[in-house]
Amino acid sequence: MEKRMHETESEFSLDPPGHWAAILDMFHNGVLILDRSGMIKVYNKAARRIFGEDRLTSIGRHIQEVRPGVWPEFQHIIETGQPQFGRKISIAGTTVIANRSPILFDGQVQGVISVFQDISEYEIITSELQSFRRLTRELEAIIESxxxxxxxxxxxxxxxxxxxxxxxxxxxxxxxxxxxxxxxxxxxxxxxxxxxxxxxxxxxxxxxxxxxxxxxxxxxxxxxxxxxxxxxxxxxxxxxxxxxxNRLKMELEDSRRIASRMAQTLLEQESVEHAIQQMVIKSQSMMKVVRMAIKVAGTQAPVLLQGESGVGKSMLARIIHQISDRKERVFLKINCGTIPPTLMESELFGYEKGAFTGAMPGGKAGMIETAHMGTVFLDEVAELRPDMQVKLLEIIEDKTFTRVGGTRSVAVDVRVIAATNRDLMEMIRAGGFREDLYYRLNVVPISIPPLRQRREDIMPLVMKVMESLNRRNGTAKKLESGVMDRLLEYTYPGNVRELINIIERMMIMSEGERLCAEDLPEETLTECGLHADTGGSTLRESVQALEKRMIRYALDKTGSLAAAADFLDVHPTTLWRKMARYSIAATLQK
The missing domain is CATH 3.30.450.20 (PAS domain)
Structure with missing residues (x-):
């Protein structure tokens, strides 16, 4: 060669002979040579592949035109004579490692040579290798765990x-x-x-x-x-x-049984609290009734509710339905005493097409059939005719019945709750009620005591009814002192229903914001006898027992002394003195 890039000549040229260009094109790495001014002198095939520029159009052009922004880096090498190695750069989505060195001649920097290698494939392989190692670690962890x-x-x-x-x-x-x-x-x-x-x-x-x-x-x-x-x-x-x-299975089954018992206990407790709120209960006798009703609610057994008129049989039946597994289904109340005897069978059990004159052309489903998968509450069940009692027994035992005018059996699945205020055993002896139906209904008998036998419930019932009516009517009426005494003394032949009627009548008829004794119905005013369960044998003892109950109730309801005094319409000092006299404060602290 007449000219060599690193020979000592009087003239130094960065323009390579033609065969040098061919040799450089054989390189796998890109080669780029610039002179001191930044003009491209060498631009091999690998560089063109990476940069995407044609060699003929790139040689002789300034690097700033081909690769904007990189000239300052090359200029720094030319000015300082310091090389740059292992510089990682990205070009058009391709990652390369560039090594840049100054070209020296007679101690002077004549240009810069940049050799760069495409490492995109290596990065892909490295990424795949890392993924493989991560997958291997995960698989190892899965196997060991x-x-x-x-x-x-x-x-x-x-x-x-x-x-x-x-x-x-x-x-x-x-x-x-x-x-x-x-x-x-x-x-x-x-x-x-x-x-x-x-x-x-x-x-x-x-x-x-x-x-x-x-x-x-x-x-x-x-x-x-x-x-x-x-x-x-x-x-x-x-x-x-x-x-x-097998051991784990037995432990799991034991745990499930324990959890089921705990859940059932919790459900029963929540149900008791819910029923107490709905029915307003303080007496132990009604607490016992509610707990029995909640226990039977979890079964499919028929229930017979017995008690005087107005004691709350309908409400208890609805509570049993609400906490049973049929709560999302129909609750159908049927008062057997209000259906005319001539219509009872067709109303309860339905009829087929053409069953009688005036029948609907397509027939009609009975009331019981519409309650399929739900609960049927038969109030005043003692009023059913003997032939209707037979059909009811068929539903309870076989879950089937026959429509009026029909021959085929209709399947129906209902939970039966019956209620009566009559003595069914006396009716059986008199031939008015079927003994076999009685024993099918009386699987779980629940007897609800009359209000006169659970006077602890009277005061909270009165306050609950007044609160409800005040809210509904937008009023703020209160009882005058002495009125509650009369309400507690009354025997309530109509039970809870009569109590609600009395309070509602007083709320309507009273002139002012206070309900006084004169607002009480005549029958309540005339019945003033004190009862043995008022708390004492003398007038003084009975009054003291009543005061104790009212003070405790007010404190339980309001939660504070001031609010309780306002509720009872007395001065807080008076209330505190009475609490001290009856040791109510000490009892509460215990």
Missing amino acids: SYDGLYITDGKANTIRVNRAYERITGLCREDLIGRNMNELVQKNVFDHSVTLEVLKKREPVTIMQVVTGDKQVIVTGTPIIDEDGEIVLVVTNVRNITEL
């Missing part, structure tokens, strides 16, 4: 993997197994027989039972892993401890 034992061999029955669970279940150590062939392990009686060898022989999954370490039963399932050529490359054996599973 498996509760079942895992034993893995290759296609020649050589042991390659055993997890911790396998060691725990079998009592064998993985160090004694990995690398050994299954045939050898069977020959040396490590295993009496091998599911792995069975899988390799049959080329399909195999399950066997084994007994290991004494009396421990295990179920072993081997599964072949077959490649695209149809060759078995792995056999994965799953080992499960049946003895332990």
